[in-house]
Structures are given as structure tokens and as C-alpha cells.
Amino acid sequence: MRTDQDAPWWRAAVVYQVYPRSFADSDGDGVGDLAGIREHLDHLEWLGVDALWLSPFQPSPMDDNGYDISDYRAVDPIYGTLDDFDALVADAHDRGIRIVLDLVANHTSDEHPWFRQSRSASDHPRRDWYWWRRPRDGHVPGQHGAEPTNWGSFFSGSAWAWDPTSDEYYLHLFSPKQPDLNWENPAVRQAIHDVARWWLRRGVDGFRMDVINLVSKDPALPDGVVRPGEEYGDLGRSVVDGPRVHEYLAEFRREVFGDRTDVVLLVGEAPGTGLEEARRYTHPDRRELDMVFHFEHVNVDRGEFKWDLRPFSVPALRRVLATWQVGLADCWNALYWDNHDQPRVVSRFGDVTRFRDASAKALATVLHLQRGTPFVFQGDEIGMANYPFTTIEDFDDIESVNHYRRSVALGVAPEDVLVSLRAMSRDNGRTPMQWDDGPQAGFTRGRPWRPVNPDHVDVNVAAQREVPGSVLHHYRDLIRLRHEEPVVVEGTFSLLAAEHDHLFAFTREHGDTTLVVVANLSSGRVGLPDDVREACEGAALVLGERAAGVLDPWESRVLRRTRAPEGAT
Ligand code: NOJ
Secondary structure (H helix, E strand, O other), rough: OOHHHOOOOOHHHEEEEEEEHHOOOOOOOOOOOOHHHHOOOOHHHHHHOOOEOOOOOOOOOOOOOOOOOOOOOOOOOOHHHHHHHHHHHHHHHHHEEEEEEEEOEEOOOOOOOHHHEEEEEOOOOOHHEEEEEOOOOOOOOOOOOOOOOEEEOOOOOOEEEEOOOOOOEEEEEEOOOOOOEOOOOHHHHHHHHHHHHHHHHHHOOEEEEEHHOOOOOOOOOOOOOOOOOOOEOOOHHHOOOOOOOHHHHHHHHHHHHOOOOOEEEEEEOOOOHHHHHHHHHHHHHHHOOOOEOOOOHOOOEOOOOOOOEOOHHHHHHHHHHHHHHHHOOHHHHHHOOOOOOOOOHHHHHOOOOOOHHHHHHHHHHHOOOOOEEEEOOOOOOOOOOOHHHHHHOOOOHHHHHHHHHHHHHOOHHHHHHHHHHHOOHHHHOOOOOOOOOOOHHOOOOOOOOOOOHHHHHOOOOHHHHOOOOOOOHHHHHHHHHHHHOHHHOOOEEEEEEEOOOOOEEEEEEOOOOOHHHHHHEOOOOOEOOHHHHHOOOOOOOEOOOOOOOOOOOEEEEEEEEEEOOOOOO
């Protein structure tokens, strides 16, 4: 039987995501780099994180900020060199911090040699490495309607790009500069296995696998349903959790890690995945992924479409999170609020104007003390907020800009589109890290590639380091608690106050220990319901300020109780 001591390292770990462009710039060109990350390892060690997930830093035309890779085995000069990478790995390992890479294998850049070769001739041996298809019969090739399917891309427009040289289309679920690899072809899968093995030999400790649940497509490529108000069909049914995805993932693990005895982390990004499918990805017996990033909790304030805003409701959020906690009880969860694709949680679910610090802390508490591995996105630890965008010129992200253009072309009022961009754009998560209150927040001595949030004069790492009780110290306390208390790692999860409008409260139980986590996710005062009050009886406060019967706005507490051994008086 497995004991806690044999548990894989990632169960007790907190992973910190670095978006290299925006983390720290060492050479003054305005773009973050690998040497900049290295210079800030002190911060990460002080915080106590166990691993860094690095968003892509490989050579890229940067159509999608590096999620369009043109060489899997190198470092983009803007970020440094392979020597810089090796030095970062060595320094991080010296401090006991592991390195997890982003493996972007659903697609490459259209400037990757594989795609250049594939595109060069219809009979090139690499033609079949991507999804090439003839135009639809009865339509003029290259004109709207001739696309092989009616699928819309995640970044607006058709998911097919026309190649006049060969009179065929290629598939791109994201931008036309991100052609989808054809995983049906075993040579493609082997090439990706080789890439993973190459980085493992360089010392990495795991992979975050980009949109990994989209790699298997239904080869029949059926048209999707066109929803009212939409121009293109929904490709979800044919590409999300496709027919061979589990086979591919089991093969990946076997082929890449087969003979390794050390424990690596495989976390898959899985947009559109539901709980049942997530269980298949993550059940330990199946040996596919260790955990997945699902999207259900970051969709609770969205309507049917990604850009439709819906008011945030605590019961809806709690229902989703509790369902996944219970549903993955024999598997494992990846816990996150933010990443480079999401707006900032304190602006989204918190109260950034009136209770910024308290709401950042309460949200951190309820996330970190669930069962699973928490992922901290750079800046979460100081409660970084959304950027005050004013016009469309303030945006950079391809998804946001395309959405604006297409919506305005379809007749939506520009101001209405801006309202949802301000709230939901990925650019909110990509402003430079706020290190101090100096010029450009200490991110760069040059001109930053994205403007620094003006609130950095108040919200920054240096200021919060000085203040016990700051958001930064709270994150550190939560991370320490996970390392010190087995109940945080292994405990079972039970929801309290399940019908409450504002509370998120739960217990975690392991052996003799019960942890009680209570957070008021509202800007009003809330009395403790009976079941929470009972759970807190006889328990000692381990995080928080007081144990009164009322919770202040956004107040959160953690209490701990140890059951006396049987027979003790
Ligand atoms: C998911 C990544 O997180 C996102 O940033 C990117 O745009 C898409 N995958 C495409 O690679």
C-alpha cells in the first residue's frame, strides 16, 4: 500500500507560473527574460513555491506570444540562450525548486520547419504532419463557404486557412499562424515524444501540456452546429476530448517516461472538459495525466459565449469547485484562479475597490486549502488587478483584438465590446510583474512591452514584504501550511454551509486532524451558520485574525482540531 511518504512530490507542491515576457527584464529591452527569472529566485524561494511552470520561451514569431513555436529545441533570443536556461534550472534546483515546461504540441508556428516542409508540396513526406483538406465541392476555392468544414477558430474567423499554392486548406484551431499537428500520424507523436525527452535530459521536472485535450480530432471532420448569432460552426464536438486522446496520452507517458524512476509532473490544459472525462485523464490506474486544468469555475461569470458577461455568484462558483473536489476524490485536482489567459481574480470575484487585500486573501485561502495542487500565477501573490484599459489600442492579445474587430464588423457597438474586453481580456493577466513602486515597477529599466498597471505604486512585492498580514505574507503562510500539515495535502473534502449565499466553507479531514476553512466571499458582514459554528468548536485558529461568531467582509479563517486518541479523558 502506498504511504504518504511515497506520494509523488507534486501532491504537496505549490507551482508558480511565470509568463516570461512579463516577469522580469534583465537587459532593458522591455521584455522579460530567463536571466530576469533567475534574478528573482530569491522571491520565489522566500514565498516557498516548489516548482515553476514557465510559459513558452522557445523561438517564435510571437503571433500568440510564444504559443506558436518555430523551434522546439532552442530559446528565443529575446529571452536569452540555452545556457541561460541551463543556469536557471541549476539555480532553481539548488534551491529545491523544480522546473515545469509548457509543451505546446497541438500546433506549431507556421514558421516551424515541419510546417514549411508540409506546405512546400502536396507530396512532401511531411504533408501529412498537419491537417490538409480539399475545398468543399461546389464552392470557389479560397472563398468563404469553400472551407472543408464550417468550424470557427478559437481566435475568431474560420478554423481553416487557404493555401493557394496547393489549392488546399490547413486546419488551425487558433490563429492561421498556428497550424494543428496531425496526431493521427505516428511520426508526429514520436517527434513530440522526442521533444519531451530532450527537455527532460536538460533537467526539467514535468510539463504543462497546452490544450492537450484537443489533439485528437474526429477524422470524419463533420460540420459543427451554428449557434444563433454565430457565423461559424462549433468545433467542440469534433476536437474536445477526441476519439484517440486517451490512447495518445497513455502512449506519451509510456514512451517518454517509461524507463525513468524519478517522478515528473504532467498537467494538462483541458478546455471544455467535464468531470467524467477529467477522471479518465487523471485516474492513477490509467497513467495518462496527473491532473488537468478544467475551465468550469472560470466560466461561472460568463454566459453561453466566452465574451458574454454574467454576474458572479458565490453559490455557482462553490457548486462547481465542490463538485470537482468530490468527483476527483480518488484522482487529483489542479487548483487555479489566474493564468496568462484569465483576468485577475481580485478584480473578477473579489472587491478590488473596497476590500482589495481581504478579498485577495479570502480567495487565496479557499483555493489553496482545497485538495489538489495550487498554481499561483505571477502577481497573484500580491493581489495584482486588471489593467484600466480605455481604448482598443490598449490591447495586444490576438484573441482580444480579433474578437473586437469581428464583433464590430458584425455591428456590435464598439463600447459594448470594450466592456467585455476590459473584464475578460487575457491582457489583464499579462501586464508586467510589480516588483516595487519605482519606474516601471522594477520590471525593466527600458520601455516595457506592455504598460505597467498604475496601481503598482501601492501594490508591489517590496512594499508587501515589509507588512506581516499583507497578501504576500498570506500566500506564504498558505504555502507553509500545505508543507507542514498533511491534512492540507491528503485530507478529504466536505462542504459546509452548502446553501449559503456568501460563504465558502469546508472541512478537510485526515487521520486525527480536521481543518476548517471559512471564508466570507462578500463585502457585507455574515454570521456563522450552525454547521460552521459546530465545526469550529474546540478548534484553534491557525490562519486569520479572530474566531468570532461573525465574519467581516471578505474575512477568512482556518482552524484546526485534533481528535483526542480513543480512551483519552
Ligand atoms: C492555451 C494557452 O494557454 C493560450 O495562451 C494559447 O493562446 C492557446 N493555448 C493556444 O496555444
